[in-house]
Amino acid sequence: MGFRFGKAPGWPFQDPIDTPEGDQDIDAQEATCWLALVRAPGLGPAGFSALLARCGTVAGIFRAAPRDLGAADIAPETRAWLGNPDWASVEKDLRWLESASVQLLPCTDSRYPTLLAQIADPPIALFLRGDASLLSAPQLAIVGSRNPSGEGRRNAGEFAAYLARCGLTITSGMALGIDAAGHRGALGADGTTLAVWGTGLDKAYPPSHRELAEAIAAKGLLVSEFPPGTPPLPHNFPRRNRLISGLSAGTLVVEAAQSSGSLITARLASEQGREVFAIPGSIHNPLARGCHRLIREGAKLVESAGDILEELAPLLKLETAVTGATHNASVSATESADPEYRLLLNSLDYAPTSVDALVERTGLTPDVVSSMLLMLELQGQVEAASGGRYSRVNKRPTS
Numbered sequence: 001m002g003f004r005f006g007k008a009p010g011w012p013f014q015d016p017i018d019t020p021e022g023d024q025d026i027d028a029q030e031a032t033c034w035l036a037l038v039r040a041p042g043l044g045p046a047g048f049s050a051l052l053a054r055c056g057t058v059a060g061i062f063r064a065a066p067r068d069l070g071a072a073d074i075a076p077e078t079r080a081w082l083g084n085p086d087w088a089s090v091e092k093d094l095r096w097l098e099s100a101s102v103q104l105l106p107c108t109d110s111r112y113p114t115l116l117a118q119i120a121d122p123p124i125a126l127f128l129r130g131d132a133s134l135l136s137a138p139q140l141a142i143v144g145s146r147n148p149s150g151e152g153r154r155n156a157g158e159f160a161a162y163l164a165r166c167g168l169t170i171t172s173g174m175a176l177g178i179d180a181a182g183h184r185g186a187l188g189a190d191g192t193t194l195a196v197w198g199t200g201l202d203k204a205y206p207p208s209h210r211e212l213a214e215a216i217a218a219k220g221l222l223v224s225e226f227p228p229g230t231p232p233l234p235h236n237f238p239r240r241n242r243l244i245s246g247l248s249a250g251t252l253v254v255e256a257a258q259s260s261g262s263l264i265t266a267r268l269a270s271e272q273g274r275e276v277f278a279i280p281g282s283i284h285n286p287l288a289r290g291c292h293r294l295i296r297e298g299a300k301l302v303e304s305a306g307d308i309l310e311e312l313a314p315l316l317k318l319e320t321a322v323t324g325a326t327h328n329a330s331v332s333a334t335e336s337a338d339p340e341y342r343l344l345l346n347s348l349d350y351a352p353t354s355v356d357a358l359v360e361r362t363g364l365t366p367d368v369v370s371s372m373l374l375m376l377e378l379q380g381q382v383e384a385a386s387g388g389r390y391s392r393v394n395k396r397p398t399s
Contacts, residue, residue: 020039028094033058034106034125035093036085038227040078045107047074048124051082058106096228102201103128111135119272120248123225127201130221132192137169138316140308141244141269143262144178144254145287149348150383151391152178152255152287155279157185159252160306164191168312171196171283173240174209174216178262183216193220194247196242200230223247231371240267241270249312250275252302256290263290266299275311277302282351299388344372345381352385 012384019225020256037043037058050072055061061069069079076097097104105112113135118121128135142160144152160170160182170186172179174195186193197205201224204210216222225243226236244249255277256262266276276299281288293297295301302308333386340362347361373390376382382390 008296017397023031028060031061031097031104032090032094034104035090035227036062036082036087038125038225039086039089039093040080042075043124045122045124047072047078048107050074054107055237064271071085076178077164093227093365096202100202100228101129103132105132106134113247115249116243116246118179119242120372121242122246123243125225127224127227128221129201130217130219131192132221134169135223136249138167138312139169139171139194139248139250141251141265141313142178142182142254143172143241143251143265144177144256144258145185145262148177148181148255149285149287149387151393152281153181154393156181156254159254159308160185160193160264160304161189163262163308164189164193166305166309168316169194169220171244173198173237173244174212176209180209180212182254183212183220183395187215187219195220195222196240196243197222197224198236199232200224200226200228202228203231205232218379234317237261238264245269245274246272248274249316250277250308252277252279252296252308253277253291255281255287256291256294256342257286258289260290263294266294270298275300277308279303282349282375284351340368341376344369345376345392348382348390350392352387352389352391354387354389360389362365 037048039367051056051061051064051069051074054068054072055064062085064080064082066083069082094103105128107117107122107124111132112126126135138266140163142154142156148156156178164170164186169192170182171194172182174180174183175196183193183195193216195213199205201222204213213222223243224230225239230236238261241261245265247269248269251266251274252264253262266278269276276294278291278294278299279302280295281290283292291299300307300311343362344358344364347358355369355373356365358364358373362369364372373382377384377390381393383393385391
């Protein structure tokens, strides 16, 4: 923006030093005030609304007399900050905005996402990197375990790819496991994806996802309510989860243990009046128990992407069929030509199954079963699990 800043105590309201006439504009000052508000401890939407109503503008909040701040219903630590902000930290934030290709979107901006504004505690501002127009795109959140099974990871990627082709932006938290699989599935299908962070946008978390973050920034959008320098503190992630659900028309839980953080996202989605979907699994799979609990509590059981589109398409005016986009399981030449392969596949569970059990079910010899399993694994129809067990690969994200 081409401005420089003075260090006087009244900054940013005292004229900056060494600044050519006309170089400082109201946008810079307003951005500075918003950045100071973002850093104000304990300032939520209700407190901000009260301050704005009393002071008229965001700049007016920092010019206000102590009695005006005291009259607003805000916490003492918030009043203390607003009366004497750390302008040096705010200046660093502003310089970072300039250098990092990051936008600051205040809640008063017309581009602020409508769905997010409807939740109980929307952020007073968002930091954005990438295509900001995706904030208003129809979104589906895909969340789940950080340590999913191979089938869970594959389901997340395939559902994300198919639904992205149908016009949904896939939203998640860029965590390990299901989150990352959902983002990658959407990107791999040339779709759009949005990642909500629990840190500042200057700190990719987990660090191993820096490359994924860059890919999302290039073709999608990175979002955070936290200022730069915010570390990955545990209490930040439930706050992040309310944004994931708040931006989305629905939330799909792919795999989740009973203690999974994705259940928090699902609960928040339900409280926000959004759709909740869950993919069931084996009763012996601990990663399915969270999904089963959600289904018992009223989440829609999902067996295909059609189950999701059935609920969301009328709301979002989506196309329910996409030319050339199908993920239905294809019948391989080997399976259709050889009845023994059909017998083995029909005897194989989607949960891990031992070779001994398959021998008992099919009547085939152990050597024959092992050889056929190897062929089916090479074809991508079977997946090896721990303990010498095998599971059938589920390739049915569509209806």
